[in-house]
Amino acid sequence: MSRILKWVRAHLVVLAGLLALAYLVLPNLVVLAFSFNKPVGKFNYEWNEFSTDAWTNPCGVADMCQSLSLSLRIAVLATVGATVLGTMVAFALARYRFRGRSATTAMIFLPMAMPEVVMAASLGTLFLNMRIPFGFTTILIAHIMFCLSFVVTAVKARVMSMDPRLEQAAQDLYATPTQTFLRVTLPLAAPGIAAGALLSFALSFDDFIITQFNSGPTTVTFPMFVWGASQRGIPVQVNVIGTAMFVAAVALTVAGQWLGNRRKATA
Amino acid sequence: MTDQLRDATGGDVRLTGIGKTYGSFTAVHPLDLTVPQGSFFALLGASGCGKTTTLRMIAGLEEPTSGTVLIGGQDVTALPPYKRPVNTVFQSYALFPHLDIFENVAFGLRRRGKKDVKKQVDEMLELVELGQYARRKPHQLSGGQQQRVAVARALINHPQVLLLDEPLGALDLKLRRQMQLELKRIQTEVGITFVHVTHDQEEAMTMADTIAVMNGGRVEQLGAPAELYENPATTFVANFLGQSNLLPAEVTGGAGEDLLVSVAGTRLAVPRARCATGAERVHLGVRPEKITITHATEQVAEGRNKLAGTVLDSSFIGVSTQYVVRTDGGQEVTVFEQNMERDARIVPGAAVQLHWNPAHSFALDAAQAIDAGTAEEAA
Numbered sequence: 001m002s003r004i005l006k007w008v009r010a011h012l013v014v015l016a017g018l019l020a021l022a023y024l025v026l027p028n029l030v031v032l033a034f035s036f037n038k039p040v041g042k043f044n045y046e047w048n049e050f051s052t053d054a055w056t057n058p059c060g061v062a063d064m065c066q067s068l069s070l071s072l073r074i075a076v077l078a079t080v081g082a083t084v085l086g087t088m089v090a091f092a093l094a095r096y097r098f099r100g101r102s103a104t105t106a107m108i109f110l111p112m113a114m115p116e117v118v119m120a121a122s123l124g125t126l127f128l129n130m131r132i133p134f135g136f137t138t139i140l141i142a143h144i145m146f147c148l149s150f151v152v153t154a155v156k157a158r159v160m161s162m163d164p165r166l167e168q169a170a171q172d173l174y175a176t177p178t179q180t181f182l183r184v185t186l187p188l189a190a191p192g193i194a195a196g197a198l199l200s201f202a203l204s205f206d207d208f209i210i211t212q213f214n215s216g217p218t219t220v221t222f223p224m225f226v227w228g229a230s231q232r233g234i235p236v237q238v239n240v241i242g243t244a245m246f247v248a249a250v251a252l253t254v255a256g257q258w259l260g261n262r263r264k265a266t267a
Numbered sequence: 268m269t270d271q272l273r274d275a276t277g278g279d280v281r282l283t284g285i286g287k288t289y290g291s292f293t294a295v296h297p298l299d300l301t302v303p304q305g306s307f308f309a310l311l312g313a314s315g316c317g318k319t320t321t322l323r324m325i326a327g328l329e330e331p332t333s334g335t336v337l338i339g340g341q342d343v344t345a346l347p348p349y350k351r352p353v354n355t356v357f358q359s360y361a362l363f364p365h366l367d368i369f370e371n372v373a374f375g376l377r378r379r380g381k382k383d384v385k386k387q388v389d390e391m392l393e394l395v396e397l398g399q400y401a402r403r404k405p406h407q408l409s410g411g412q413q414q415r416v417a418v419a420r421a422l423i424n425h426p427q428v429l430l431l432d433e434p435l436g437a438l439d440l441k442l443r444r445q446m447q448l449e450l451k452r453i454q455t456e457v458g459i460t461f462v463h464v465t466h467d468q469e470e471a472m473t474m475a476d477t478i479a480v481m482n483g484g485r486v487e488q489l490g491a492p493a494e495l496y497e498n499p500a501t502t503f504v505a506n507f508l509g510q511s512n513l514l515p516a517e518v519t520g521g522a523g524e525d526l527l528v529s530v531a532g533t534r535l536a537v538p539r540a541r542c543a544t545g546a547e548r549v550h551l552g553v554r555p556e557k558i559t560i561t562h563a564t565e566q567v568a569e570g571r572n573k574l575a576g577t578v579l580d581s582s583f584i585g586v587s588t589q590y591v592v593r594t595d596g597g598q599e600v601t602v603f604e605q606n607m608e609r610d611a612r613i614v615p616g617a618a619v620q621l622h623w624n625p626a627h628s629f630a631l632d633a634a635q636a637i638d639a640g641t642a643e644e645a646a
Contacts, residue, residue, distance in 0.1 A: 165361040171348040173375035187365045
């Protein structure tokens with residue numbers, strides 16, 4: 001009895017970790033499994049038989065790949081826009097004292113704290129009143145706006161923790177302000193910038209509510225397509241895209257970890 | 268002749284009227300300072316005395332409120348740090364964490380567009396005995412190794428002046444002693460002017476040719492270590508550099524080369540040359556190790572300064588014994604006695620005579636705080 005207790009005590013953390021992992025990964029595994037299904041009717045909810053049809057013909061569903069490509073384009077542009085803007089805002093907030101600094105800090109936090117649907121509706125009203133036609137541009141503006149707060153938060157935390165003496169050391173070693181920024185400041189802030197960019201991409205790619213309120217009749221993003229399709233029956237190809245995204249994300253994370261470890265071990 | 272002339276001014280650091288204020292707070296009062304080419308110069312003082320600010324003004328990392336900085340005869344006051352012929356070894360080193368040791372050391376050469384840095388960097392790493400660590404990252408090195416990288420990174424640029432900001436502060440005592448000798452060796456080898464900021468008086472005395480003792484944004488005294496120690500000009504220097512017995516005294520007259528003073532009724536002599544003041548009321552100073560302690564019944568030679576007292580406390584510290592004696596005048600005097608021929612009668616409560624060569628006394632103006640620069644005052 002005591003031996004069992006001892007074993008449990010020694011392995012409790014591992015067990016808890018595995019349970020948490022299962023909780024996180026199980027839905028993804030279901031999506032993966034059903035991407036190989038050949039459903040009987042329109043609905044891909046019951047297992048019928050194994051098939052690679054969806055994988056060999058991922059764009060076989062009308063309009064799906066167009067929506068995917070639109071989502072990817074918006075996500076990339078929103079990420080670039082939010083990362084560049086957000087990094088500059090973060091440096092300004094972390095490094096300088098200026099009028100309106102605390103107000104900016106508070107406002108930057110707002111998009112994260114405010115209910116998304118409220119923001120979506122108010123943005124829609126704004127665009128309508130400014131007579132900006134709904135479409136690609138309005139979606140992009142909206143996405144950059146809500147991604148911005150995440151980039152600012154991530155980069156600011158990183159910049160605040162950077163030792164100002166490192167930049168002074170660079171200047172002392174004949175680096176001009178530009179060289180100092182490119183050779184020292186930017187590489188040191190890079191992990192924060194990368195984290196902000198990754199978050200931005202993920203947030204923009206899967207945003208539904210804000211996009212729904214600010215898109216035009218021809219701009220159907222991937223999440224909107226999935227939502228529309230779910231009324232009539234979700235095609236198996238959606239599972240293929242979902243699985244591909246999941247695998248890509250895992251691969252990115254593992255590669256990042258591996259690179260980090262290798263740098264620590266051998267460099 | 269021309270070589271001599273160039274050498275004479277090549278690495279001179281000349282500060283004239285240099286000062287720094289932050290709002291209403293004055294970090295450094297306008298001061299003049301000349302650091303001769305090739306010397307090892309220490310700025311010594313407690314934290315907040317303005318020594319680091321002074322160093323940073325030489326480096327260009329701090330803009331002076333007044334005054335000019337000349338390096339090798341060139342006015343660099345308006346130049347940004349990256350245009351000054353100086354390099355700094357920062358407190359806690361400030362090595363670039365994202366670059367390996369090789370790239371850290373090569374940084375300055377690369378910024379100036381130097382080709383073929385490999386040979387130079389390898390040589391420099393050999394000099395500081397870190398050749399096999401070239402591809403490691405700074406965090407994989409010990410504190411002492413990081414310190415050597417920081418020195419190599421600065422020295423490889425052959426600056427006219429090397430600035431060191433508490434470079435040994437983060438090391439443990441044994442390593443610090445070792446690095447002091449190492450830095451001194453490197454300085455002698457390369458012949459570059461070193462300006463070293465430290466709060467450790469022992470470190471300053473071990474390494475520097477000239478020390479400037481700073482207090483409250485001012486230079487209290489400037490001179491060779493022995494000169495400062497033997498002949499302090501202020502009570503701060505007397506107490507901050509080593510330990511001093513300072514006794515309130517009144518000048519009563521003179522006798523030839525000596526000035527006669529009265530300490531609580533006892534007449535003592537002090538050489539006129541060692542009086543930093545012409546005041547009537549003075550602090551008579553004598554270092555604890557200059558005093559000899561003998562039992563009250565022993566005969567003391569003529570011509571020595573003598574004080575009678577009672578032992579309050581004695582503590583054995585290996586090479587010496589430290590006594591605290593209360594004089595008959597009521598002052599407490601500390602005495603360090605070498606453990607050679609100890610008189611077993613000198614124990615707490617015993618009546619003793621303290622005596623020393625009058626040439627070892629010094630006198631300071633009594634207008635200054637008698638405890639300036641002591642640990643008690645700092646606390």
